[in-house]
Amino acid sequence: MNLISKLPTVGTTIFTVMSKMAVDHNAINLSQGFPNFPVDPILVDLLKQKASDNIHQYNPMAGNPLLMNEIVVLIEKSYQRQLKVESELLVTAGATQAIFTTIQALVGKGEEVVILDPSYDCYESPIILAGGIPKRISLNDEFLPDWEIINSTVNEKTKLIITNNPHNPSGRIWTESDMKEFENLLHKYPNLMVLSDEVYEYISFENKHLSVHANEFLRSRSIVVSSFGKTFHITGWKIGYLVAPEFIMNEIKKVHQFLVFCVNSVAQNVLADYLPLVKTENLGGFYQEKRDFFRERMQQSRFELMPCEGTYFQLASFHAISHESDIDFTKRLVTEFGVATIPLSVFNTDLKDRKMIRFCFAKDNETLIQATDRLCKI
Numbered sequence: 001m002n003l004i005s006k007l008p009t010v011g012t013t014i015f016t017v018m019s020k021m022a023v024d025h026n027a028i029n030l031s032q033g034f035p036n037f038p039v040d041p042i043l044v045d046l047l048k049q050k051a052s053d054n055i056h057q058y059n060p061m062a063g064n065p066l067l068m069n070e071i072v073v074l075i076e077k078s079y080q081r082q083l084k085v086e087s088e089l090l091v092t093a094g095a096t097q098a099i100f101t102t103i104q105a106l107v108g109k110g111e112e113v114v115i116l117d118p119s120y121d122c123y124e125s126p127i128i129l130a131g132g133i134p135k136r137i138s139l140n141d142e143f144l145p146d147w148e149i150i151n152s153t154v155n156e157k158t159k160l161i162i163t164n165n166p167h168n169p170s171g172r173i174w175t176e177s178d179m180k181e182f183e184n185l186l187h188k189y190p191n192l193m194v195l196s197d198e199v200y201e202y203i204s205f206e207n208k209h210l211s212v213h214a215n216e217f218l219r220s221r222s223i224v225v226s227s228f229g230k231t232f233h234i235t236g237w238k239i240g241y242l243v244a245p246e247f248i249m250n251e252i253k254k255v256h257q258f259l260v261f262c263v264n265s266v267a268q269n270v271l272a273d274y275l276p277l278v279k280t281e282n283l284g285g286f287y288q289e290k291r292d293f294f295r296e297r298m299q300q301s302r303f304e305l306m307p308c309e310g311t312y313f314q315l316a317s318f319h320a321i322s323h324e325s326d327i328d329f330t331k332r333l334v335t336e337f338g339v340a341t342i343p344l345s346v347f348n349t350d351l352k353d354r355k356m357i358r359f360c361f362a363k364d365n366e367t368l369i370q371a372t373d374r375l376c377k378i
């Protein structure tokens, strides 16, 4: 049979390749973005308690009402935004589903969607599946928005711009001036919408993350995506949520109901009880300690560390060590030195090679010690 692929250029992602190489070579895995330390025991206890309750059937399509009320409280506390729970909030199977659903709901054939590279890998394929045209443009050399290029790329055919702040893979966060430029752009294009991927919203350090939630004008045209996986170290639970104004949400819900109908009931019930007990504001400090620990130990190495203001990723240049391509270099790091990382070029559509790699420091201290010992020997 002649099966014509709808995504002919898509293969196995580097995240899968690197994680497999890490296992095959018994390497320390600083590649994929997931924590390797235990989750909060309170969360585990709640899970055990709740498992015997009558919570195992379908939940309402938009989300479990108890959880949704708690999310409303969290967003009000974090960003002073008051949400209409029944029309502006949707619980999703992680940020990935939120992003896929939003793009299917909003983007039509021939409509353009701007992506800022380097970018996370789940934006482009849903655009292609929707018949849209991805317009991938580069962030500047500091990994912040290049407003000149953005302004010259956005046009009347641009339906959506996808932003990611705090930023994976660079760990940079937007400034007040970026938010102002963003407002100016939206003023110029009244039909432009924003998909704001803020899965690392609670992981920022010296400078605090500026959310679209906190900006009345920006949020009136934005879909803001969050991930409990990132916030509570439970990436395997695949649960998150999105917030959008009602006129956008109505379209998103039409797709959501046929994609998942509703999200895992057990996870929703457990998180409904957990949310009032946790302080998301402590998360930044928790990861700041890990960042500082990792950076301090890497001072002895020949890697040059880039600024890291948020997320749990650290970019590093290896230009003083090797002239290899970043992909070859990361493969050699696994096989010869036993540390798995991610080459930066795979986050770019043109595979631009800046001789940089990404480390994930969401690991226990023992893992970070072993990994940095090895990295300092290179």
Ligand SMILES: Cc1ncc(COP(=O)(O)O)c(C=O)c1O
Binding pocket: 033, 093, 094, 095, 096, 097, 120, 164, 168, 197, 199, 226, 227, 228, 229, 230, 235, 238, 239, 240
């Ligand atoms: C920028 C970004 N967006 C979205 C996701 C996906 O989040 P989730 O696991 O909740 O689907 C990730 C996960 O690494 C990410 O880094």
